[in-house]
Amino acid sequence: MVCAHLSIEQIIDLESYPIDRPEHAEYRVLLERGRESLEQSALFALPQFLRPEIVPRMAAELEQLLPRSTRYECPRNAYTYVETDNDWPREHPRNLMHPCAYNQVLNFQIPNDSALRQVYYWQPLTDFLRILCGYDSFHRSDCPHLALSAKIAGAGDTDGWHYDSNDVVFSLLLQAPEAGGRFEYAPFIRSETEENYEAVASLYRDPRRHARRPSMAPGDLTVFKGDLSMHRVTPVEGERRRIVALFCYDRNPGTTFDQWYIEELEQGLPGNAV
Numbered sequence: 001m002v003c004a005h006l007s008i009e010q011i012i013d014l015e016s017y018p019i020d021r022p023e024h025a026e027y028r029v030l031l032e033r034g035r036e037s038l039e040q041s042a043l044f045a046l047p048q049f050l051r052p053e054i055v056p057r058m059a060a061e062l063e064q065l066l067p068r069s070t071r072y073e074c075p076r077n078a079y080t081y082v083e084t085d086n087d088w089p090r091e092h093p094r095n096l097m098h099p100c101a102y103n104q105v106l107n108f109q110i111p112n113d114s115a116l117r118q119v120y121y122w123q124p125l126t127d128f129l130r131i132l133c134g135y136d137s138f139h140r141s142d143c144p145h146l147a148l149s150a151k152i153a154g155a156g157d158t159d160g161w162h163y164d165s166n167d168v169v170f171s172l173l174l175q176a177p178e179a180g181g182r183f184e185y186a187p188f189i190r191s192e193t194e195e196n197y198e199a200v201a202s203l204y205r206d207p208r209r210h211a212r213r214p215s216m217a218p219g220d221l222t223v224f225k226g227d228l229s230m231h232r233v234t235p236v237e238g239e240r241r242r243i244v245a246l247f248c249y250d251r252n253p254g255t256t257f258d259q260w261y262i263e264e265l266e267q268g269l270p271g272n273a274v
């Protein structure tokens, strides 16, 4: 397979990110920077985490799998997923639907010897992310479908406004589109106790003014807390697809996703569409 013979230092820039050397002062500096960034802005970016020469190869490996990937295409509500909530006025943020469309390459489709899987399975990375997030235990998911996956968005594809149901998302941008496909978010726009619908309505009305738009380049690792921070990916423009790999972890070992969700993913596989 494409990247079978590579060592981890050929894939990750360990000079800039010494995450395999916890005894190093730079390791502690990186952790502190990351914690502060997550606390203040819900996002910690590690630019050029991957070596630039490996990134296009990883992207190409995933793009080759596009014909076998699952397609998701359904407007989404940021609060109730697919159904609107009729107790609220029609124009209320709780009732607005947002377009959502992308392809997803699933864990079992990604070759066992891919460089991407090598990064996901590299224990020092899991250890670093556990300490960064302040968890006592932290495990890679065992889900055959979603432990490791990739979202591929072509022209017009988008990920509508939403919150994440999990605390933290770990993603690697592998290919950026010619235009569009921008990640936009409003850090901590809601709290555990206050939905702050007025601010959300303003965000929907004028995202240019109210959303942050962090610059992300292929090879960057991003740690994002999306449970309280409304976010979206704007529609992709142009021929080149946006490709993002996603690493799934959980505080408990041996986790998989709910079967109803897996069945939904399987419905989107080629030949299964209803």
Ligand SMILES: [Fe+2]
Pocket (backbone or CB within 6 Å): 162, 163, 164, 226, 231
């Ligand atoms: Fe999300």
